[in-house]
Amino acid sequence: MAGETWKMIQERWRHHGRVMLGIALAATLVAWACELGGGLESTEHIAYDDALVRFTGGRGKSTEVVVVVIDQYSIDKISQSPQLQLNFGNWPYTRTLWARIAQELKAAGARAVLFDAVMDERTADESADLGFAQALRETGLPFYVGMSTSGTADQLARADFQAPVPLTAPEAAPATSPPEDDSFPEEFEDAKAPATPVLTPEALARALAFPASRTDGRPLEALAPKHYPVPPTPALLGAVNGVGLVDMEADGDGSMRRTHFAYTDGTNTYVTLPVRMMADLLGAKEVTLSGRTLRLGERTWHVDDDGSAALDYGGSLEERFVAVRLFAVLNDWIHRSQGEDLEVAAGTFQDKVVIIGGTAVGLNDIKATPFSATEPGMVKQATVVDTLLSGTFITRAPLAVDLGLTFFVALVSAVLLMTVRWTPLEVAWPVALVLGLHVLTGLLLKTSHTHVRMAMHALAGVGASVAALAFNHLVANRETQFIRQAFHRFMEPKLVEQMIRSRQLPRLDGENKEITAFFSDIRGFSTFSERFKEDPRQLVRILNTYLTAVSGALLREGGCLDKYIGDAVVCLFGAPMAQEDHAVRACRGALAAKAAVDALRVDFREKGFPDVYTRIGVNSAVNFVGNFGSDQLFSYTAIGDGMNLAARLEGANKAYGSVIMIGPRTYELAKEHIEVRELDRVRVAGKTEAVTVYELLALKGQLDASTRHTVARYHTALGLYREARFAEAAAVLEAEAARSPEDGPTAKLLERCREYLETPPEKFDGVANLEK
Known part of the structure; x- marks a missing residue:
């Protein structure tokens, strides 16, 4: 976190360093001119007298x-x-x-x-x-x-x-x-x-x-x-x-x-x-x-x-x-x-x-x-x-010392306010600056019998602060316009305006924050697209219809569409607009997207189109979010292990026969609002620590009795499986598979148990490896 903050500070210095120096120099010259012209004499007398007393x-x-x-x-x-x-x-x-x-x-x-x-x-x-x-x-x-x-x-x-x-x-x-x-x-x-x-x-x-x-x-x-x-x-x-x-x-x-x-x-x-x-x-x-x-x-x-x-x-x-x-x-x-x-x-x-x-x-x-x-x-x-x-x-302090201190105060004011851009600091800094200069003046009078010109320093500092705030306001207006243009296609317009009105503007130069990432794609899209190689326009119309349905469901829950990668949809919750319930929103959005795709599948079947079965991965973690790209093309997105895991979970649905898989942090944040099935403990490629993954089934209280029974039997079998009691686990799963043959996770775990019965693993820790 500290490293990313330092990078952000360096980025702002790199982009606005000359402006900071210019503001400090201009504030110093104006303050000096006022000092030479006698415009600060009365103020200086008041400040000096108070410090002396x-x-x-x-x-x-x-x-x-x-x-x-x-x-x-x-x-x-x-x-x-x-x-x-x-x-x-x-x-x-x-x-x-x-x-x-x-x-x-x-x-x-x-x-x-x-x-x-x-x-x-x-x-x-x-x-x-x-x-x-x-x-x-x-x-x-x-x-x-x-x-x-x-x-x-x-x-x-x-x-x-x-x-x-x-x-x-x-x-x-x-x-x-x-x-x-x-x-x-x-x-x-x-x-x-x-x-x-x-x-x-x-x-x-x-x-x-x-x-x-x-x-x-x-x-x-x-x-x-x-x-x-x-x-x-x-x-x-x-x-x-x-x-x-x-x-x-x-x-x-x-x-x-x-x-x-x-x-x-x-x-x-x-x-x-x-x-x-x-x-x-x-x-x-x-x-x-x-x-x-x-x-x-x-x-x-x-x-x-x-x-x-x-x-x-x-x-x-x-x-x-x-x-x-x-x-x-x-x-x-x-x-x-x-x-x-x-x-x-x-x-x-x-x-x-x-x-x-x-x-x-x-x-x-x-x-x-x-x-x-x-x-x-x-x-x-x-x-x-x-x-x-x-x-x-x-x-009196020599003029060179006074001018140097004046420039230093102005530069600190400009750099601090233009770097931090935090409203409480913008309000408090001019007051703190004047009080700090008053204390400095008094201590120098007491210890070294030296009088530094407080009024000139204060004027330069406050002037630089005002200029920095004006610059920040100008930048903020530009950022606001940029945000409105950049996000209105990827977020609900009312949310964009709410974000702007509440001044919850994202740091476009990047920040670390906890968000929930949503990944989805169409199973077997390559086969799907083969059907339309003679009619690519029809493929585009079908794909646009699918993406519109999924995107609409996500936008209604306050998600920000990150990107489309062919048939895949990437969406962020909790960024750019801060959302304390980003995990719950992502879960609701995933269920809504699944429901929208299920309705779309019925329509496609009636029209003779191929099936658009969708798999979804959802994961919550601290990621670095901001503008990424080159001078020619960039976009607001997130990077980090949390994003990688969300993508892996989407792909892991294939191995478990599930539709929506969520990570452990998402479950922790949203467990009071959702119904899930614990699928397994998995180890992601490149990681040694195992994590528990879950299948998202429904919102709290909306799970039917039949599915609840299936989930209970699955958990019983999963416990036996982790103890390497594969035969007992297989017996439980076979009984449930006969009752609910359409349940994908039951079938997949049963398949794995039978495989281990035929070829016992040399070393078994109950953790599955998720390959790339």
Whole structure:
């Protein structure tokens, strides 16, 4: 069975292999064109987000990064405290507050601070800015702030990182002190602030730009046209350790999935805020991109060809990072100054990079990520920093890999559906394909941090599936038409249409299935035809009348006429249309054919024509059925040992004096519906195993009493015969032959018993040999 199935598959590949390849190639090209045209962007985003959340979420807390959140609770608590409000004002707070936060984080052992906001507006009280700058200098805590870009900002001068930085003379700035309040530590009071420095254009460019380059000949990512960086206030430029870009870098749907690491405005190069901080932490003097590699000092990360990478969030901000409220840090600064117990657990900030950012809705820093449509924007900076410290970015699979996988998916879809042609599979495959690609995408994201384009693969696979189904439908229509033309002469037309309507179309390229074969021919046809050698037309008319009578009886039982071989009729039951009761139908057809021939014999005798005594063989077995023949001529038929045995049984009737002989499998399938006589156990030529053969006598309950008595006596004699008690068997048969002299099997078995009595066999096993 497996071998025949494999042959069928090979046959379909041989006939339709080029079509399969063509469909796969066309589906791949269409999917790629849609990808290039942006038509799959939205679908790809949805698929990517779902896979990222399902397969990479829930990773646990970072051990490298802690976030200080400006949440609504902190805003409310500061606004409710008259002293805090007096010193720091309402949001946005004076920079004195950030000086206190920096002092506390330094005392708590923070490694560095990244402030996810810009400080590009001068406050009304400039001494607060200068005081903040002085506090940063005194603590020595690495502190980094963001800068945005704007279409109204001025273009910077070219930054020359080799030349010394020229500064102008500082301008005098008045020093102010907050109102005195003995209930707060002295540290709240600002010391005299230094003057505000005024940078030359060259120095300003040096402060904002950072060396970055590509060594592979490709350009760096460009800022938006005519957009230039907006510098922080001058007071901070000399105090913070560095500034970096904090633009949102959102995709077209507004969600933050990716980041670039370096940009250019055509004059200078700028890096993002996390990269600027990491460059100092790693001792890197420049950022280098080459191919799919990002380098900072001695460290490298895998990125995409365009110098970007997708963010491996691993969960929401709350799930991934230890979060401390701003108010708790501010309180700890007060408690530490007064020698009181701290609110934040010891070691929380020790050797950690601290990200400061807003989570309160009113701060307008709520962004979308794959994990949430309302996520604090600082999650992006925290994720990039955490990845640069100890993680891996998510990168796209190379285009060649994506195209290869796309073609593979399309080819598998086309080959599978065009080979199997099974309706449940045709329905289930597109769904299974999409689910399988989703799982594959997720597993690759999780295990190798590689993003394969699911939408392009799915489109190619589904497109190839649709094309394969259309091709199958076209082939099916052709096969349907072929079947209608091929079988309407050999089957009842209503059965042909029923077969087509129920989609029980035969596999014309062949299949193994159990069927029942019918063979019949006219006894002594050569002698019969001799009578009409002078009038061959009359012979043709007689033969056509005979074949029509036999064929009609078989067709009415749902048989398929296989072929005529002279006077012989070959008919199949159970193919091409599946029939669970094919054996019973064949038996009914054989009895009906015998009855039709008996009626025809009476008519022929009246007309003076020769007798048309017919012998029939019926056998059920698994055979290979399909179209057989050559390029010039082929027909639907069956081949196999089962067919050979049916033909042998038809011929064996002569040796047993029977009319209809059936094989053991036919008897097993139809025994509840028929009356039979067990004739003998026989061994077919070329076979060693003996089989039991039966004479089909009538349908169940239609056997007359006289014949039933004859059958019973025959079975008694057959039992004696098998025990080699030939004399006793002959006695039983002689008595029955005298009563029913017309019974052929009785006479034949009696003849054999007498022969063995005269010449005893040397070795007798009760099995007769059926010669060719």
